[in-house]
Amino acid sequence: MEIIEKIKTNKSIDNQTEIQKICLDKLRSRPLPNPKSEQWRLANKSKFSNFLDYPVNEKNPKFDTPFPNTSKSTIRLVIGNNCQINLIEKNYSIQQLTQDELDKYIKSQIFCFDQNENWSDLLNLSLSNAKNILGLKINGSKIPPIEIFSHSSGNSLNAKTLVIFLEKNCDVELLQVNLGKENSSLSQLTYFCLEENSSLNHGVVSYGENRSNLLNSLKVIQQKNSEYNLGSLHFKFDYARFEISIKQSDGYAKTNIKGMQVTKKDEQISTYTKIEFNGPNGFLDQINKSLADDESHAIFEGSIIVPKIAQKTDASQLSRNLLLSNLAQIDTKPQLEIIADDVKCKHGATISQLNEDELFYMRSRGITLPEASKLQLSSYFQEIISFIPISKDRWDLLDKLLNEK
Amino acid sequence: MVKENLVKDVVKEPYKYGFVTDIETEKIAKGLNENIIKLISQKKEEPKYLLDFRLNAFKKWQKMKEPDWAGLGYKQIDYQDIIYYSAPKQKEKISSLDEVDPKLLETFDKLGIPLTEQKKLTNVAVDAVFDSVSIATTFREELAEHGVIFCSISEAVKNHSDLIEKYLGTVVPASDNYFAALNSAVFSDGSFVYIPKGVTCPMDLSSYFRINSGDSGQFERTLIIAEESSSVSYLEGCTAPMFDTNTLHAAVVELIALDDASIKYSTVQNWYAGDEEGIGGIFNFVTKRGKCLGKRSKISWSQVETGSAITWKYPSCLLLGEESVGEFYSVALTNNLQQADTGTKMIHIGPKTKSTIVSKGISAGNSINSYRGLVKMGTKAKGSRNYSQCDSMLIGDQASANTFPYIKSQQPNSEIEHEASTCRISEDQLFYLQSRGIEFEEAVSMMVSGFCRDVFNQLPMEFAAEADKLLALKLEGSVG
Numbered sequence: 001m002e003i004i005e006k007i008k009t010n011k012s013i014d015n016q017t018e019i020q021k022i023c024l025d026k027l028r029s030r031p032l033p034n035p036k037s038e039q040w041r042l043a044n045k046s047k048f049s050n051f052l053d054y055p056v057n058e059k060n061p062k063f064d065t066p067f068p069n070t071s072k073s074t075i076r077l078v079i080g081n082n083c084q085i086n087l088i089e090k091n092y093s094i095q096q097l098t099q100d101e102l103d104k105y106i107k108s109q110i111f112c113f114d115q116n117e118n119w120s121d122l123l124n125l126s127l128s129n130a131k132n133i134l135g136l137k138i139n140g141s142k143i144p145p146i147e148i149f150s151h152s153s154g155n156s157l158n159a160k161t162l163v164i165f166l167e168k169n170c171d172v173e174l175l176q177v178n179l180g181k182e183n184s185s186l187s188q189l190t191y192f193c194l195e196e197n198s199s200l201n202h203g204v205v206s207y208g209e210n211r212s213n214l215l216n217s218l219k220v221i222q223q224k225n226s227e228y229n230l231g232s233l234h235f236k237f238d239y240a241r242f243e244i245s246i247k248q249s250d251g252y253a254k255t256n257i258k259g260m261q262v263t264k265k266d267e268q269i270s271t272y273t274k275i276e277f278n279g280p281n282g283f284l285d286q287i288n289k290s291l292a293d294d295e296s297h298a299i300f301e302g303s304i305i306v307p308k309i310a311q312k313t314d315a316s317q318l319s320r321n322l323l324l325s326n327l328a329q330i331d332t333k334p335q336l337e338i339i340a341d342d343v344k345c346k347h348g349a350t351i352s353q354l355n356e357d358e359l360f361y362m363r364s365r366g367i368t369l370p371e372a373s374k375l376q377l378s379s380y381f382q383e384i385i386s387f388i389p390i391s392k393d394r395w396d397l398l399d400k401l402l403n404e405k
Numbered sequence: 406m407v408k409e410n411l412v413k414d415v416v417k418e419p420y421k422y423g424f425v426t427d428i429e430t431e432k433i434a435k436g437l438n439e440n441i442i443k444l445i446s447q448k449k450e451e452p453k454y455l456l457d458f459r460l461n462a463f464k465k466w467q468k469m470k471e472p473d474w475a476g477l478g479y480k481q482i483d484y485q486d487i488i489y490y491s492a493p494k495q496k497e498k499i500s501s502l503d504e505v506d507p508k509l510l511e512t513f514d515k516l517g518i519p520l521t522e523q524k525k526l527t528n529v530a531v532d533a534v535f536d537s538v539s540i541a542t543t544f545r546e547e548l549a550e551h552g553v554i555f556c557s558i559s560e561a562v563k564n565h566s567d568l569i570e571k572y573l574g575t576v577v578p579a580s581d582n583y584f585a586a587l588n589s590a591v592f593s594d595g596s597f598v599y600i601p602k603g604v605t606c607p608m609d610l611s612s613y614f615r616i617n618s619g620d621s622g623q624f625e626r627t628l629i630i631a632e633e634s635s636s637v638s639y640l641e642g643c644t645a646p647m648f649d650t651n652t653l654h655a656a657v658v659e660l661i662a663l664d665d666a667s668i669k670y671s672t673v674q675n676w677y678a679g680d681e682e683g684i685g686g687i688f689n690f691v692t693k694r695g696k697c698l699g700k701r702s703k704i705s706w707s708q709v710e711t712g713s714a715i716t717w718k719y720p721s722c723l724l725l726g727e728e729s730v731g732e733f734y735s736v737a738l739t740n741n742l743q744q745a746d747t748g749t750k751m752i753h754i755g756p757k758t759k760s761t762i763v764s765k766g767i768s769a770g771n772s773i774n775s776y777r778g779l780v781k782m783g784t785k786a787k788g789s790r791n792y793s794q795c796d797s798m799l800i801g802d803q804a805s806a807n808t809f810p811y812i813k814s815q816q817p818n819s820e821i822e823h824e825a826s827t828c829r830i831s832e833d834q835l836f837y838l839q840s841r842g843i844e845f846e847e848a849v850s851m852m853v854s855g856f857c858r859d860v861f862n863q864l865p866m867e868f869a870a871e872a873d874k875l876l877a878l879k880l881e882g883s884v885g
Contacts, residue, residue: 308802323817326784336808341799341829349823351814
């Protein structure tokens with residue numbers, strides 16, 4: 001935990017920005033999250049401390065994407081690679097947020113941070129320098145699809161921050177890709193602010209290599225009549241943690257989430273979601289799938305909070321899990337906190353293995369066992385993958401999931 | 406107009422069991438220290454192993470911190486301001502019920518618990534506990550004929566010391582949690598049941614707990630042992646007078662089921678819940694746990710929780726034996742400013758174990774009603790299954806209903822299913838019933854009783870009727 005020691009002694013970062021100073025001050029008083037708190041009690045301690053063992057990366061080496069941009073219409077941005085964008089077209093505009101706008105927004109967020117719940121955010125903002133923060137405001141319609149890459153470089157801890165404002169009536173398809181290099185840590189923090197009537201189809205694909213780590217935090221604020229769709233996939237990380245916080249600030253908004261995490265070997269991947277309805281007539285449909293094989297550990301904790309003001313909320317949350325090996329573990333905790341009385345809320349959770357009857361049926365039709373289980377898995381994955389925008393045409397995620405060792 | 410009056414009348418109806426029995430009691434000084442524990446142990450003429458058990462628990466308790474994870478809001482309990490032993494004064498030894506203070510018998514009569522010979526009509530044996538001691542146990546001879554031991558735990562310590570020494574604290578160890586440790590240190594009385602091999606207990610056993618004194622806590626301990634192929638159904642009821650102060654109740658219940666044995670444990674908890682402003686009421690911190698040790702053993706918890714200012718209770722099953730079964734059926738109703746955090750833990754250790762959880766929470770007024778449950782499949786729980794269902798009903802827009810299911814699986818060859826939903830009493834259904842000539846209050850109570858049906862079906866007959874009535878009474882006036 002080299003970085004924590006440095007934070008404690010205030011030797012971590014040169015040329016601190018104001019935001020870094022505020023966050024470092026907060027971290028110094030309690031540098032680590034409380035391991036007994038609900039959000040952190042299941043985190044694997046040695047893996048978590050591995051995450052913090054790398055030195056902070058100050059430079060950004062050239063980034064070669066493993067996925068060449070073949071489609072000309074797609075806008076591709078790489079956080080940290082001097083990326084500048086200022087597009088003003090007939091139908092739409094994508095502009096960089098000014099430093100003032102960025103600072104103001106981030107400061108307003110830090111103000112309501114909770115030490116345990118927002119620890120990953122604090123760490124990210126403490127470490128991420130101006131070069132690694134990308135702020136965009138998007139306006140208009142018929143916007144070409146956008147891809148935003150975050151990546152870590154080997155033997156270092158990398159922090160990247162993304163802030164995106166979607167202005168009124170705007171409709172965007174955006175894929176975020178987090179790539180972890182071997183022996184590295186990536187801390188990614190993403191803010192989305194969806195103004196009235198805007199809609200975002202958001203995909204998150206986090207794809208690691210051996211012994212790579214990820215802390216991925218996603219904060220979404222939805223104003224009236226906005227729609228937010230999230231399809232996410234996390235796999236091949238030694239340790240990954242995906243924290244989602246969505247706030248429907250005035251109700252009348254729609255949220256759809258389909259997420260999946262796949263763990264193998266001794267990996268630990270966890271997803272924490274918190275969805276707050278701060279107004280009436282909110283809608284949520286969430287499904288989270290986990291698959292745990294070998295000696296791995298998959299965790300899902302989802303909470304839905306419906307205060308008194310959020311009447312006529314319709315929320316459902318489903319956690320479906322496949323446990324494929326004797327040494328793997330799954331923890332799941334879908335929770336509801338409800339005060340409003342005129343609401344429809346439900347949640348469900350299942351943990352099981354591949355269906356024996358289906359396997360038997362396929363085998364009796366001449367399909368071998370490995371093929372039959374692949375077929376079953378592919379239908380299990382397909383529901384989530386088909387929900388991730390853009391990727392479905394060009395990246396064969398399914399193939400990666402099924403065939404990579 | 407008629408409806409409004411009716412609602413007002415009902416709301417005014419006081420807690421039926423809130424009276425205080427004016428009886429001379431023997432109390433020890435307030436406070437908790439080693440000497441107090443030694444004094445309790447001495448009063449009960451306990452053997453040394455039990456005193457050591459208590460002192461050891463006390464030592465552990467001193468090092469523990471009061472749990473705060475349930476997020477219950479209540480003012481700090483001053484553990485030094487509680488009387489840990491309070492007993493009605495009576496003659497040294499009671500050989501028959503006739504020698505029990507008539508005032509005590511009257512109290513239990515008033516509560517609807519028949520103890521006197523002429524009133525023992527129902528086929529239920531009762532162990533009546535008043536503050537810290539058990540005052541009477543009925544039908545003992547009849548039970549003894551079948552080899553069933555049913556007595557207070559203090560008697561059991563004297564007469565069946567070997568069983569107590571062997572089993573006490575094996576399901577809920579002294580250091581299990583803060584309140585269990587406190588109970589282990591100061592427990593005063595409770596019931597002891599032993600069902601010998603092959604015996605089906607000829608009648609339902611029941612214990613009735615009554616807190617009478619306002620400044621003493623109640624710390625009872627129940628131990629039920631069902632030997633191979635035996636079965637028993639056990640009922641538990643609780644009431645307390647109305648005081649402006651909060652009274653602490655920290656009980657421990659341990660159940661042990663050996664091969665093919667089955668234990669059914671039903672509770673109707675109606676401790677005083679405090680008034681509408683949340684003043685007074687019982688703090689109910691209870692640890693209940695059953696161990697299915699034997700193959701094909703079964704432990705079934707059913708509970709109707711309507712009272713207490715604060716309920717903190719998670720009746721659990723440790724499923725060790727192959728093919729053992731755990732069940733949990735619960736209705737928890739909270740009104741006014743009550744807070745209930747209740748649920749269960751089903752820990753599957755042995756192979757082919759099964760568990761079912763059905764929990765119904767109803768919250769009205771400004772109350773908070775949470776389900777908190779754990780289902781865990783251990784690495785050896787091959788072929789195990791769990792099904793959980795937790796439904797909440799919200800009445801009024803000030804009440805809150807929370808669900809916190811913790812699910813953990815380490816065994817791929819097992820299945821866990823959990824579902825939960827939240828609803829309210831729908832206007833349409835109410836309108837439909839009312840248009841069929843059913844009065845408003847009755848319609849509400851019909852719907853609540855329909856909502857709880859899955860659980861009521863699991864209760865013994867006498868209890869089911871009582872529970873239904875209790876819910877109707879508690880809810881009246883809270884809708885509309």
